[in-house]
Amino acid sequence: MNVTDSLADLQGLLTAPGIGATACAGVAGVEPCLALPAAHWGLLAELAADAGLRHAGVWADALDADRLRVQALFAAPDGYLLAQTEVTSAHPELASHTPCFPGVDRLERHAQDLLGVRFVGHPRGTVRWTRHQAWPETVHPLRPGFPLAGKAPGRTPADADYPIVRLQGNGVFEVPVGPVHAGVIAPGHFRFQVMGEDVLRLEERLGYVHKGIEKHAVGRDAAGLVRLAARVAADSSVAHAWAAAQALERACGTEVPARALHLRALLAERERVANHLGDIGGICNDVGFSFGQSQCTLLRERWQRDNATYFGHRLLMDTLVPGGVAQDLAATAPERLIHAHAELRRVLRGLFDILDDHPPLNDRLLTTGILKHDTARLLGCTGYVGKGSGLAHDLRHHAPYAPYDRLQLAAPVVEQEGDVAARMRVRMREVHASLELLDQLLATLPEGAIATSLMPRPEGCGLGLVEGWRGELVALVRLDAEARVARYFPRDPSWFNWPALEHLILGNIVPDFPVCNKSVNGSYSGVDL
Amino acid sequence: MFRILNQVARTGMLTESVERPDDARLERLGIELRRQVDARFGHSLMIREVDAGSCGGCEIEIHALANAYYDLERFGIRFCASPRHADALLVTGPVSRHMEQALRRTWRAMPAPKFVIAAGDCACDGGEFGESYACCGAVDRVIPVDVRIPGCPPTPLCLIEGLLAALARAAD
C-alpha cells in the first residue's frame, strides 16, 4: 500500500460518521490534525496499526482545572497525523494505545504520573513510571494547582517497592544494577533475570534524573524555553533547542531567516558527528579495544574545541535562540572548517577501515544484540537503532524541514543486520554523510540576518519535528493567553529506543550488556525529564 | 595490526606535542596537580562520580578528562567503580529527589576522610533547575560539599583547576 494513501485512508476512516473525528487547526506544523471523541481513542490506535503507521508518541496537556487534552502523533514515512481528544480532570479515562503499540507504554505511564490520565487496558495497569517517591500517587505535578516548589516532602526515600517482573525456575537468578553505575554515566536501574550467563529477561527502571523540566517550562518566555530545551539532554542540546524553537516559531507564525536555518543545520550536524564519534569510541571501549576509544575521543575533543572556537560553546549549548541563532560565523570560519572536515575525513578513512574489519572486534560485535526488523518497527525505533534494523525513516529526507528541503541529500543510511556492528556502521556512515552536508551547508551559506524577532502569539500552539542524532525528535509547545509557555513536551527518540534494549539483549550474555547498551545509547535525562 | 600501529604512529603524542595556549596551561596545572596528589594522597587520588540529576553535559566534560589531550590518569587521578575505594566524591546535577537517597548512600559508603566536589552550576546552586518538587536544588542540601566548580558545564580545564582546589582544601 502506498503510505501517503494510508494517512489519507486513516483520515477518511476517522472522519466517517461512525467515529466523527473533525479536522482542527489548533496545532501549527502538523497536517492533518483531527479531534475525536474520547470514546474512540482505542479504535484510533487499532485503525492506525492496521494502516501500518508508526506511533510517534502520546502526551497530555491540562488546558485548565477541569479539562485534559491528550494528543497522539502517528507517522507514515512521508507525513504525520496528529489526533487529539479531551477528557475531564474528574474522570480522565482513555483506552490505552500500548496493546497495539508497545512502544508508547512508558509515555502513557508518564502522562499518568504527571497529569493523572488513566489508560484503561494498559498491560502494566497503573504501575508508575516517572514517579518514584517524590510526590504521592494522588497528585499530579503538571495539573494547574500543583506548585513548582511541591510540598517540601523532607527526605525523599528510595523507590524500593517498585514491582519488577521476576522469572522463577531452577537456576534462574537476578542481577540488579544501578541506579549508581560503575562508570561515569547517568543513573538508572537494570534488573536482569539470568540463567548461567544468558539474559532471560531485562527490565529497565528509569526516572532517577526527573528534574521537572515540563513544570519548569510553564510560565517561561520564548528565550527561557529554548534555554531550558538546550538542557533536556546535553548531548542533544541543539536538537532539543531546535525542536522547541521550531514549535515556537510555528506557533507564532515566524519565518526564520535563511542564514539562521543554515547555521542551525550546521550546528545539528556538528552535534551528530561529535556524538557518533563518541559512541563509536564507546563501543570499542566496551569490548576492550582501547585503540578505537582513544582515537575517537581525541577526534571528538578536537571537534569540541572547534565548537568553542567557531560557535562559542564546546557542547553548542545556547547557540540557538527563538527566531534564529545567537552568534554568526566569522568570515574566515567556513574556509577553516572545510579544511578541518577534510582533515577529519582523512583520519577517519584510516580509522574506520580498521574498525570495519578488525577480527577481534568483529568477534564481539557481529551477531551481538540483534534487534529484529519487526521488533524495531513495532516499537517505533528511529535513528541509528531503527536504521541498523532496516528502518530508513529520517526526517531530513522524508519530511524535510528547512534548510534540508533545499539541500542535496544522499539516501538515508540503512543496514539490515540489526546487531551492534550494524548500529556502529550506521554511525560511521552517518559521520561521513554529515561531513558532506557540512561542506554543502558552508558552500551555500546564504547572506543575511541570523535571527528575527519572534512575535509571541497568545494561545498559539506548534509542533517541532527535528532529526536529532538519536533519531526523530518532537516538541510540542502551547502558549497561554499572555503568550507565555503553558505546555512544553519534548519527546526524545529514546522513549522508543530504550525498550529496544530490553529486547535485543535477550539470549546475549551479561558481559555483553555494556556494549549492547552503548550501541543503543538511550538518553536518561531526555526521557526522565 | 600494521594499520593500527601506523595510525598510532601517525597520531603521535598529542599530550605533549600540541602547543595551543590552553595546553600550556594544562601542562602547568597538571604538574601542580601531580605534586599535590603525591604529597597528600600517596600518589593516587580515587574519585567516585555520581550523576544526581544532570542533563549529561557535565558528564561529557568529565569524560573528556580521559582523552589524550588531558589524560588525567597521568597525574595519578582515577575514577573508580566503588565508593568504598574513593577519596573524593564528584557530584553533578541539582540532586533530583529520586536520586537523593542514592547519593546519600554513596556518600555514606565512602571511607573517611572523604571530601565532596560539586561540579557544574546545577550541583553548586541548582543552576537552570533550582529547587522544586523534583530537585533538592544543590548538592550541599543533601551532603556536605567542600569544593564547587561552576560552569554549565565546566570545561575540562576548569575541572582540573577545581580538583586542584579540592586537594588544597583537603589538606586544611
Ligand code: SF4
Ligand atoms: S551544570 Fe549545565 S551541563 Fe551541568 S548538569 Fe547542569 S545544566 Fe547540565
